[in-house]
Amino acid sequence: MNAAFPAEALGRAVAATRGLVDGLFNTLREATPGHPGITRPPYGEGEEFAHRLLADRARELGLEVRQDAALNTYVTLPGRDRAARALMTGSHLDSVPQGGNFDGAAGVVAGLAALVAIREAVGVPPQDLTVMAIRAEESVWFQVSYIGSRSAFGILPEGVLDSAKRIDSGRSLAEHMAELGADVDALRRGQRYLDPARIGGFVELHIEQAPSLLEAGVPLGIATAVPGNFRYPDITISGEQAHVGLPRRFRHDAALAGADFATALDRIWADHEGRGIAMAATIGRFHTDAAIHGMTSVPGRFLMSLDVRAYDAAVLAALEKSVLALVPGIEAARGVRFDLGARASAPVGPAAPAIQAALGRHADAGGIAWQKLGSPASHDAATFAALEVPMGMIFVRNRNGSHNPDEAMEVDDLMHGIAVLAAWMADAP
The missing domain is CATH 3.30.70.360 (Alpha-Beta Plaits)
Incomplete structure (x- = not known):
């Protein structure tokens, strides 16, 4: 860790984002009900609402907002050297049918809070810091993995735009994308928005999906790998x-x-x-x-x-x-x-050893208990790892598993995760 790193100031700035975090979760829960739980179908009304909410709130906070051809949303705190390799975080905003409010969304909310805290405590970072809100991660809907993140890199499987049908509508992925304004022709050409060579690292925060952290009595896990x-x-x-x-x-x-x-x-x-x-x-x-x-x-x-x-x-x-x-x-x-x-x-997504070590150091410096953890589930972070982008994951303790209405992450635990995430983004070389 850099000796001049403003750890205490960043910690206070993270704590000050608690209202932002609570407000976003409350709005998402109220606006995307699933009876029970919440439902945010990919390229559907619930997911689209979540992306608009993120974009609107980010603009209000004075951050840059962009979308790619697949309508993934990017929120950026610009750095001093905009040509330098960006550091990225994020997760997905869709859900399974009648799922919980935290699976996926916790990583996007955490990323936005981290950018706000870094700007308050550090000012302008050395390089761009970007939160990516990813489309269509939950493969239950189209029965295809990582649609949003693969689209961003121009590596969607051949023919999937037309062959993949959403389970509730029977309509194709291309139809659902086009209905919301995605550039389907660009996706057919394999046009990429993200260049792996331009990304210095990607860390995804996510609730745990097996009760390992609950069993161990620690709030955070640091991933060793995402399974293939x-x-x-x-x-x-x-x-x-x-x-x-x-x-x-x-x-x-x-x-x-x-x-x-x-x-x-x-x-x-x-x-x-x-x-x-x-x-x-x-x-x-x-x-x-x-x-x-x-x-x-x-x-x-x-x-x-x-x-x-x-x-x-x-x-x-x-x-x-x-x-x-x-x-x-x-x-x-x-x-x-x-x-x-x-x-x-x-593919299997191994976490980069350097990122694992850095996340552990920042957790230790903040007095936050953690343990190493292999992810039991698939995550978009694996797409980054497959393209040789250094990748890491932070897991937040969560009772009752995920993909159900009873997800029970404590926001206090999430704030610990935001603190570690913000420290990594602010201090990474």
Whole structure:
């Protein structure tokens, strides 16, 4: 830490942003209800409101505001050398259906508060400091990861603008973007707004999504990595619809084939856990076909989704091989056919050691307890890491997990996170 760094003044300036922080959260909660919780669909009314709220408040505070072709919002405190590599923070403003008010939004609110505090305590920083409010992070809606951050770098997957449909509307990503004024043609060309070479570092603040910090009794975590994943959002198992009295040897039961797959997947996970290899596997959808299922029918069609994640690229690749190798045996044993559907993936995002160390030093200097933490969830920070931008994450203690109406982050804990974030942005070389 720079010996001349105004730590005490910055701490007081961060504390003075408490009213700004509370006011933004209250407005977001009241304006984007989900009955219960909150709902801010990507490229929909709730997310758009949140972006307008951020932009309006930032302009009132005298900060620069811009948007890119995908309508990500950027709030900047200009630096003395505007050609220098910028330091960035931020997170997303969309939510899952009936989610909580803090997942994603906490990182954007924290970033805005950090800029206000830095301007008050430090004045003009050496380089630009930018908060990025990111679109469409929650992949549940379009079943594609990191839409906003990938758009900013011009690396959206081929064809996804037209192939990805929002689950509630059935309309394409391109249609939803265009409706709000996004430059879809620029996105089709792969035009980028962000240049990785122009970014000195990116730190994303986020609520924790497993109760690790709650269990440890500390307010903050400093990330070691964001997991990569592979996903098959629309797996279909086809068997043969039949009478409930059909003997087992004649059946082609798609539901039991799905159950075989699920239990075999769980055995793979248990084996990895027993060997100390961190991973997670989730079957989010798991059901018979409602159009034809019934109590007295053998299911001939079964639908499911798959998300598998790990912190090491080699582990992730080996996991996919093992998981896919389950399919032929189940097909043969049950007389069914698997159609895996489209595949999606995201790379592992390792946190930069220098940023981890700097965040830890600033937490220690402020007397804030913390621990190292691997993220259990995917985050836009991984997009930055994949493009070799130095990346870090700060996690804030949160009861009751996330992606539900009962997220219970304490704003006092968030203020500790803002203090560490602001110190990193103000003191980074």
